[in-house]
Amino acid sequence: MFPVSDIRDLGRHEADGAAVRGWVQTTRVHGRVAFVVVRDGTGIVQCVVVQKEVSPDLWQLVQELTLECSVIVAGAVRADARAPGGFEMSVQQLTLVGASEDYPIQPKEHGVDFLLDHRHLWLRSSQQRAIMRVRSEVEQAIHDFFHQRNFVRIDTPILTGSIGEGGAGLFPVDYFEEQAYLAQTGQLYGEAAAAAFGRIYCFGPTFRAEKSKTRRHLTEFWMVEPEVAWNDSEDNIRLQEDFVSYIVERALERCRDELETLERDIAPLERVKPPFPRLDYSEAIRILQEKGHEIKWGDDLGAPDETVLAEGFDRPVFIVNYPKEAKAFYMKENPDDPRTVLCDDLLAPEGYGEIIGGSQREDDHDRLLARIREQGLPEESYTWYLELRKYGTFPHSGFGLGLERTVAWITGRPHIREMIPFPRMLNRLYP
Amino acid sequence: MFPVSDIRDLGRHEADGAAVRGWVQTTRVHGRVAFVVVRDGTGIVQCVVVQKEVSPDLWQLVQELTLECSVIVAGAVRADARAPGGFEMSVQQLTLVGASEDYPIQPKEHGVDFLLDHRHLWLRSSQQRAIMRVRSEVEQAIHDFFHQRNFVRIDTPILTGSIGEGGAGLFPVDYFEEQAYLAQTGQLYGEAAAAAFGRIYCFGPTFRAEKSKTRRHLTEFWMVEPEVAWNDSEDNIRLQEDFVSYIVERALERCRDELETLERDIAPLERVKPPFPRLDYSEAIRILQEKGHEIKWGDDLGAPDETVLAEGFDRPVFIVNYPKEAKAFYMKENPDDPRTVLCDDLLAPEGYGEIIGGSQREDDHDRLLARIREQGLPEESYTWYLELRKYGTFPHSGFGLGLERTVAWITGRPHIREMIPFPRMLNRLYP
Numbered sequence: 001m002f003p004v005s006d007i008r009d010l011g012r013h014e015a016d017g018a019a020v021r022g023w024v025q026t027t028r029v030h031g032r033v034a035f036v037v038v039r040d041g042t043g044i045v046q047c048v049v050v051q052k053e054v055s056p057d058l059w060q061l062v063q064e065l066t067l068e069c070s071v072i073v074a075g076a077v078r079a080d081a082r083a084p085g086g087f088e089m090s091v092q093q094l095t096l097v098g099a100s101e102d103y104p105i106q107p108k109e110h111g112v113d114f115l116l117d118h119r120h121l122w123l124r125s126s127q128q129r130a131i132m133r134v135r136s137e138v139e140q141a142i143h144d145f146f147h148q149r150n151f152v153r154i155d156t157p158i159l160t161g162s163i164g165e166g167g168a169g170l171f172p173v174d175y176f177e178e179q180a181y182l183a184q185t186g187q188l189y190g191e192a193a194a195a196a197f198g199r200i201y202c203f204g205p206t207f208r209a210e211k212s213k214t215r216r217h218l219t220e221f222w223m224v225e226p227e228v229a230w231n232d233s234e235d236n237i238r239l240q241e242d243f244v245s246y247i248v249e250r251a252l253e254r255c256r257d258e259l260e261t262l263e264r265d266i267a268p269l270e271r272v273k274p275p276f277p278r279l280d281y282s283e284a285i286r287i288l289q290e291k292g293h294e295i296k297w298g299d300d301l302g303a304p305d306e307t308v309l310a311e312g313f314d315r316p317v318f319i320v321n322y323p324k325e326a327k328a329f330y331m332k333e334n335p336d337d338p339r340t341v342l343c344d345d346l347l348a349p350e351g352y353g354e355i356i357g358g359s360q361r362e363d364d365h366d367r368l369l370a371r372i373r374e375q376g377l378p379e380e381s382y383t384w385y386l387e388l389r390k391y392g393t394f395p396h397s398g399f400g401l402g403l404e405r406t407v408a409w410i411t412g413r414p415h416i417r418e419m420i421p422f423p424r425m426l427n428r429l430y431p
Numbered sequence: 432m433f434p435v436s437d438i439r440d441l442g443r444h445e446a447d448g449a450a451v452r453g454w455v456q457t458t459r460v461h462g463r464v465a466f467v468v469v470r471d472g473t474g475i476v477q478c479v480v481v482q483k484e485v486s487p488d489l490w491q492l493v494q495e496l497t498l499e500c501s502v503i504v505a506g507a508v509r510a511d512a513r514a515p516g517g518f519e520m521s522v523q524q525l526t527l528v529g530a531s532e533d534y535p536i537q538p539k540e541h542g543v544d545f546l547l548d549h550r551h552l553w554l555r556s557s558q559q560r561a562i563m564r565v566r567s568e569v570e571q572a573i574h575d576f577f578h579q580r581n582f583v584r585i586d587t588p589i590l591t592g593s594i595g596e597g598g599a600g601l602f603p604v605d606y607f608e609e610q611a612y613l614a615q616t617g618q619l620y621g622e623a624a625a626a627a628f629g630r631i632y633c634f635g636p637t638f639r640a641e642k643s644k645t646r647r648h649l650t651e652f653w654m655v656e657p658e659v660a661w662n663d664s665e666d667n668i669r670l671q672e673d674f675v676s677y678i679v680e681r682a683l684e685r686c687r688d689e690l691e692t693l694e695r696d697i698a699p700l701e702r703v704k705p706p707f708p709r710l711d712y713s714e715a716i717r718i719l720q721e722k723g724h725e726i727k728w729g730d731d732l733g734a735p736d737e738t739v740l741a742e743g744f745d746r747p748v749f750i751v752n753y754p755k756e757a758k759a760f761y762m763k764e765n766p767d768d769p770r771t772v773l774c775d776d777l778l779a780p781e782g783y784g785e786i787i788g789g790s791q792r793e794d795d796h797d798r799l800l801a802r803i804r805e806q807g808l809p810e811e812s813y814t815w816y817l818e819l820r821k822y823g824t825f826p827h828s829g830f831g832l833g834l835e836r837t838v839a840w841i842t843g844r845p846h847i848r849e850m851i852p853f854p855r856m857l858n859r860l861y862p
Contacts (some may be wrong), residue, residue, distance in 0.1 A: 006629070008581070021661045023626065023823045041629025041660065070626075070823035096822030098794070120623035121813045122824060129627055136584040139776065143574050150439070150473065153567040154576070157853040158589065158613075158636050159602075159651050161860050171590075173604050173613070175650075176642070182589075187854055192551035192862075195454065195501075196560055198437070198472025202637060205589050219606075220590050230452045235460065265826055325799035327785070363529070382549045391552060392454045392501035393529030422588040422620055429592050429814035430612055431623070 002093070003075040004114050007043035010077050010087040019074035020045060023124065027065050036091075037084060037340045038073055038125075046083040047073050049091045057095050067107075068124065088224075112417075113378075119422055120431045128387040131418055134251055135407045141250035141326070142224050142403075145243055150296040151226060154195040156186030163188060165328045169209030171219075180408060182207035187384050187398060188330070190227035191361060195388060201226040204411035211426055215415045216303065218351060220424040227398035229332050231343035233332075233360040236397035237318060240346055240356055241274035243401070244316060248272040251410050254418060264412040268350055278318040281340065284309055300326040301345070303353050310347040318353070320344045329371040331359040344399075352409035357386060358399025365389035433505040434525070441508050441518040450505035451476060452528075453518070454555065457538075458496050458667060465493045467522075468515060469504055477514040478504050480522045483847045489525050499555065500531040543848075550853055561689035562670075562849055565682055566838045572681035573655050573834075575633060576674055582657060583628040586635060587617030594812040596759045600640030604648075613638035618818050618829060619761070621658035622792060626819060626829050634656040642857055646846045647734065647784060649835060652778075658829035664763075664769035664773035664791040667828035668749060671777055671787055672705035674832070675747060679703040682841050684790040693845040699781055702745050709749040710772065715740055731757040732776070734784055741778040747786070751775045760802040762790040775830075783840035789830025796820035 005018035022040030029035075032051040037044055049062045065071070070159050075092040104118050105125065111119070115122045122128055123154035146153065159180045164170060170181040186202035193200040201225040210217060228239065259266055278402060279287075288295050288305050295305060301319065310317055321340040324333070339398045343359035368389055372382055404419035419422040434448035453471030460466075463482040468475055480493050483641070496502070506523040535549050536556065536690035546553045553559055577584065590611045594602060601612040617633035624631040634655040641648060643813035659670065679700050690697055696799070710718075719726050719736050726736060732750065741748055752771040793799045799820055803813055834849035848854040854861065 019716060021825075022629075041583075041625075068823045070825045097826075098820075098822075100822040103822050118815075120818065121618075124627040130587065132624075133583060135586075139584050139586075140574060140578045143571060147571045150437075152472070152564060153570050154563065154852050155566075155570075155636070155653060157651060157855055159638075159860060161853050171606065173602050175602065176640075176857060178860055189551075189862075193554055193563075194472075194850060196472060196555040197563070198453075205586070207590075209607075222586060228762060256841050266793070324657055324711075384549075387551065389529075391529075391531040391534050392499045394452075394501045395528075420584050421624060424588055424590050426607060427609075427617060429590060429606060429609055431620075 003209065007036060007038070007040045007045045007085060007087075009042075010045060010085075010089075011079070013077045014079065017074065017076045017092075018089070019072055019093070021072045022070070023069060024065050024069050024071060024100075026067075027062070029063065030306050034059075036062065036065060036073070037070075040073060044085045045087055045089055046080075046089045047089045048074070049094070054091065054094075055180065058091075058211055061094055061096060066100050067103040068121075069096060070098040073097055073334060074422070097408065115415070116423065116428060117430070123421065126261055128418065130261040131201050131407065131411050131413065132421060133258045133296065134255045134411050135349040135403070135419060138247055138403070138407055138410065139203075141247045144250075145246050146199075146201045146226065151199040151201050152193070154186075154190060154197070154200045154202050156183065156189035156202045158183050158205065158207075161381045162378050163385065169206050169211075171209045184208060185223070186225050187400065190225055191385070191396060191399060194227040194229045194398075195392065195394065198229045199226070211384050213426055214303070215417070216422060217407060217427060218416060218423055221416075221420065222403035223400045224403065225398060225400045227396060229396045230359075231238060231397040233320075233344070233397055234394055236358050236360060237278070237320070237344055238274070240318075240344070240358060240399055240401075243278050244276075244346065244356070244406075245272055245274055247406065248374060248410060259411070262411050262413070265408075268314070269410065272316065276316045276318055276346070278344075279309065279321055281322045284319050298323045298325060299406065306347050306353045307351045310349050310351065310353075317347050318344045327359070329375045329377065330361050330368065332362045333367065337353055341398075348405070348409040350409070350412075352405065354402075355403045355405045355409060356398065356399050360395065360397040363389060363393045363395055365393065436518060438476045438518075440473075441476060441516075441520075441757045442510070443509065444508045448505065448507045449520070450503055450524070452503045453501070455498060455500050455502060457498075458493070465490075465501075466498060467504070469502060475516045476518055476520055477511075477516065478506070478522045479521045480525070484521065485525075485818060489522075492525055492527060493630045496527070497531050499530040499532045499552075500527060502527055523717055547848070547854065547859060548861070554852065556699065557692055559849065561692040562838065562842050562844065563852060565686045565832070565842050566850060567676055567684060568685050569834070569838055569841065570634075570722075571621060572678045573680075575678050577600045577630075577632045577657065580630065582630040582632050583624070583634050585617075585621060585624040585628070585631045587614065587620035587633045589614050589636065589638075589813050592812045593809050594816065598644075602638050602640045615639060616654070616831065617656050618831065620634065621656055621829060622827060623819055625658040625660045625829075626823065626825065628722040630657070630833070640822075644857055645734070646848070649847060649851060649854055649856060651849065652847075653834035654831045655834065656762070656829060656831040658827060660825050662791075664775070664828055667789050667791060667830060668703070668709070668751070671749075671775070671789060671830055671832075672707050675707075675777065675787070675837075676705050678837065679841060690842070693842050693844070695841075697698065700841065701722075702827055703747065706796055707747045707777070708744050708836075709751055710740065712750055714751045715750050729754045729756060731826045737778050737784045738782045741782065741784075743781050744780060747780060748778050749775045750778065759807065760788070760806045761792050761799065762794045764798065771819070779836070779840040779845075782839070783836065784841055785833075786836045787830050787832045789828065791826065791828040794820060794824045794826055796824065
């Protein structure tokens with residue numbers, strides 16, 4: 001009996017051998033020697049079967065192994081720098097657990113729709129696994145960052161009345177006799193909690209019923225949204241710098257192998273350290289106009305504008321103080337230029353575009369109410385939100401970082417649909 | 432200028448004094464001395480104002496402070512064991528930031544509907560804050576437990592086709608031209624990911640459109656669901672013991688003050704260590720019948736049954752191997768008694784009822800398909816799920832722990848509606 005081991009831990013079993021349990025990634029037969037690469041989720045190991053050392057039945061079984069069949073393999077273990085994973089197993093026992101006939105994803109080019117239709121299997125491929133591991137590590141980094149700084153995690157509701165940001169579409173839900181909508185943001189709830197706990201964050205799925213089919217849109221995506229009492233816009237920007245730098249550093253520290261699998265050039269990530277450069281919105285418009293973009297003061301920035309602005313910098317860049325009309329109702333007016341609000345968008349370098357939107361919040365009851373009315377939002381849904389300005393109002397700021405866009409930038413991949421285990425897009429609810 | 436400090440860190444400012452920013456919890460005036468307790472989310476501090484030491488304006492302002500107005504208070508700091516929070520501030524400066532007239536929640540009894548209608552403010556009260564801090568710490572413990580054990584976090588989708596557990600109701604969502612439903616569980620998606628990563632977990636909101644109005648039901652609640660390749664039911668039960676013990680230990684370690692605020696007797700929590708006792712379902716039925724419960728073999732257990740069964744034990748107890756009919760379609764048949772399945776429910780002690788449901792999963796394609804048909808589930812929605820049994824099927828097990836029920840148990844509170852920042856129940860979508 002060989003002791004069962006994760007592939008990652010095979011180094012502990014050079015003396016006694018081991019059994020590993022996993023899925024067949026590749027098989028190659030060279031005359032009387034066969035090489036079977038097995039994956040178990042913790043690593044991969046090359047298993048070598050020598051015909052004269054095993055029974056005829058086992059040798060026969062090896063010939064019949066197919067892509068993604070599940071197996072238990074046991075034998076002697078030795079380090080081998082040339083072997084994928086760094087260890088090689090000399091197979092003495094082999095059990096086929098689950099066959100795999102005509103596995104749909106073969107080692108050839110498949111169209112993206114085909115791959116998305118088979119997402120439940122596509123996740124097993126090495127690049128997709130690397131992406132998901134980076135995502136998982138980034139998520140842990142997010143929690144650790146806030147936990148270490150004594151933020152209270154507050155899970156904001158998904159099912160809401162018609163309260164939201166305005167703008168992007170809402171998904172309606174039949175909620176017993178009422179009409180509910182899926183939350184576009186947790187921020188408004190986070191503001192209520194900031195008065196109880198000082199510093200809070202939420203991190204969960206958010207929903208936008210936008211008919212966009214760009215490579216930067218999902219209908220369901222994850223967003224982390226801290227909210228901090230007494231922070232002004234300046235404090236808010238510093239928190240963003242620290243936060244983004246922390247996440248990138250963790251990925252570099254813990255996901256080297258994954259970034260290598262993805263052929264990510266890590267030099268640009270190593271430059272991500274505070275402070276980040278800042279551009280005033282008006283300055284950004286001037287630069288874009290000089291470069292021939294058709295844009296005028298007052299417009300929101302589009303993806304091509306963001307790419308051009310970010311090009312001039314070797315780390316993420318803040319665009320600050322947008323015109324009121326281009327932004328959500330809850331942002332605080334800029335006292336130095338009342339046409340604008342105290343806000344920032346953070347653009348990732350290398351053309352990855354906006355990963356954060358942040359702002360100081362309007363803390364004056366009457367101004368906030370006026371903005372809600374100006375934007376034609378359903379006033380009665382915002383009653384409780386307005387009450388936060390009636391009972392001990394306070395300066396506060398926060399931001400939202402889009403997880404999938406951030407992971408796309410860190411992993412160096414163009415499409416955010418690969419950044420979430422089961423992407424939801426226009427026309428895609430399956431699997 | 433006094434340096435700004437969190438109340439938690441006042442101990443660092445005994446030499447130089449400090450300014451704190453927060454909300455007024457109580458005020459008391461005794462002749463020429465006033466006591467104002469301020470909360471900032473990190474702690475509370477008693478601020479002492481002596482009439483002869485301050486300006487007439489400041490003294491006047493103190494008289495006008497009301498519940499939950501926001502203030503900045505500054506002055507000398509000294510340790511005082513009698514003061515709530517352990518420090519006292521001798522006030523030299525006081526600024527009223529946001530008034531608070533007729534704050535709705537006064538220090539008297541309010542009905543629960545009133546409090547839930549004012550949940551955005553109720554969160555500021557000391558017991559509710561204590562509960563949310565325990566919840567937040569438990570959530571971090573959940574992530575740390577799995578991260579330390581090399582589980583990959585997989586965020587499963589909220590918007591799904593009609594795939595689910597069957598049984599409890601689904602919330603329908605208008606998804607462009609299609610019909611979507613809010614996910615009841617991430618498990619089925621987690622099973623797909625387990626074949627890629629070996630050990631995974633998801634942790635997010637789940638939805639049940641049940642018209643239940645019990646103290647143990649929410650329509651939106653958080654669930655953590657690990658799924659482990661190659662684990663059998665026995666391994667699964669051991670993982671649950673370790674997991675639950677870890678969470679409870681962390682709460683005891685990091686949330687002493689909060690548990691004290693909630694007047695939680697921690698002695699029963701200190702006994703939560705593996706192994707946990709186990710009762711076979713058939714044995715449980717025999718015990719219940721002996722105690723006069725109207726229950727027969729084949730029935731699912733109700734809340735009163737669970738309470739009686741848990742009474743006999745000083746730590747959580749597993750009920751294992753329920754009848755097939757009482758449980759979901761995906762559970763694996765028990766080879767020793769094919770009327771039953773390889774599953775467990777974990778009942779918390781002290782009458783808190785079920786906090787976990789777990790099982791080994793049916794890994795045989797044809798048996799699984801037969802179960803889907805027997806239960807009349809929409810077969811086409813399960814195509815991809817069945818494919819997991821066609822391409823390298825593997826024994827695997829997992830479980831789901833309900834966060835709010837677990838926090839209710841740890842904090843010793845009867846109603847799970849207080850365990851989530853903004854509860855969603857039948858007839859409750861606001862705030």
